[in-house]
Amino acid sequence: MGGRGRKGGSSKSILPRDNLPGVFKGTEETLFTKNMIIGDSVYGEKRTTVIEDGEKIEYRQWDPSCKLAAAIRCGVGQIYMSPGSKVLYLGAASGTTVSHVSDIVGPEGLVYAVEFAPRPGRDLIDLSRKRTNIIPIIEDARYPRKYCMLIKMVDTIFADVAQPNQADIVGLNAQFFLKDEGHFVISIKANCIDRTAKPEVVFANEVTKMKEKGMEVREPLSLEPYQLGHAVVVGIYRPETVQW
Ligand code: SAM
Numbered sequence: 001m002g003g004r005g006r007k008g009g010s011s012k013s014i015l016p017r018d019n020l021p022g023v024f025k026g027t028e029e030t031l032f033t034k035n036m037i038i039g040d041s042v043y044g045e046k047r048t049t050v051i052e053d054g055e056k057i058e059y060r061q062w063d064p065s066c067k068l069a070a071a072i073r074c075g076v077g078q079i080y081m082s083p084g085s086k087v088l089y090l091g092a093a094s095g096t097t098v099s100h101v102s103d104i105v106g107p108e109g110l111v112y113a114v115e116f117a118p119r120p121g122r123d124l125i126d127l128s129r130k131r132t133n134i135i136p137i138i139e140d141a142r143y144p145r146k147y148c149m150l151i152k153m154v155d156t157i158f159a160d161v162a163q164p165n166q167a168d169i170v171g172l173n174a175q176f177f178l179k180d181e182g183h184f185v186i187s188i189k190a191n192c193i194d195r196t197a198k199p200e201v202v203f204a205n206e207v208t209k210m211k212e213k214g215m216e217v218r219e220p221l222s223l224e225p226y227q228l229g230h231a232v233v234v235g236i237y238r239p240e241t242v243q244w
Contacts, residue, residue, distance in 0.1 A: 013026055022104035022105070023072060023079075023104060026059075030061060031073065036102060036107070036131060045060050046061040064227070065226070067227055068187075069100070071223060074221055081156055081158070083105060086153070087105060087111050087112070087158060088114070088158070089114065090159040091114070091115065093117075098113045099127060101158070102134050110135060112135045112154065116139060137150055141159075144177065148177075153179045153182075154177050155182050157182070157183075162189045166192075167209040168209075170184060170210070174213070175239065181237065184233075185232060188203055188220065190203065206220075207220060210233065214237060215235050215237055218234055
């Protein structure tokens with residue numbers, strides 16, 4: 001690891017993002033997270049160092065090529081992740097977005113990062129050696145019983161498994177790990193679910209499935225122009241309404 005970096009930004013050029021603790025913005029709405037491991041780049045992202053009240057702070061640029069960053073750029077009101085949050089992240093891949101969530105939740109928070117493919121799983125394990133608030137779980141998210149001993153209840157589930165049965169996967173993991181009234185943020189890639197239907201129809205069908213699982217869902221938010229054919233849905237888990 002290690003990568004490009006730009007030093008000496010002005011502290012006034014990077015400011016907290018309204019309503020999203022742990023997320024920062026620079027000029028032209030560029031997003032940043034505060035680097036938990038100063039001097040370290042995870043995937044070659046740009047870094048900016050500023051001195052604030054005599055303390056050196058490094059920010060990592062967070063581009064909308066990450067779906068969560070795209071959701072923020074598209075105006076999602078809340079991501080339900082902030083310093084101290086416990087997050088279950090399904091579909092962690094090599095940890096690109098996980099690393100920003102790790103910055104957001106900080107040393108008091110935890111990111112349980114589930115990924116079943118061995119190769120990205122190895123990168124995730126390497127990442128967790130430096131970022132000790134990441135718990136890598138190299139398992140299949142369809143079978144939460146296999147990793148239930150590793151996870152305590154979480155505040156939020158973020159899902160990006162890009163699978164046709166993603167709503168079932170999230171519903172099952174919510175049943176195991178999401179606290180009542182906890183939140184979820186789900187990235188939906190329309191053509192992973194149905195290549196023949198219009199994206200809006202796919203998103204609406206996914207929302208219907210989620211509602212059947214006790215997940216109260218707000219309107220899907222399109223991630224265009226950053227991610228074509230993608231949307232995120234954000235909602236709250238109220239299991240007493242579940243009809244399995
Ligand atoms: N969220 C990642 C990021 O922003 O860096 C990208 C995730 S990629 C779209 C989807 C990932 O989900 C892949 O790495 C894939 O291996 C993983 N995945 C798919 N189905 C899964 C399952 N049932 N259990 C665990 N991981 C799964």
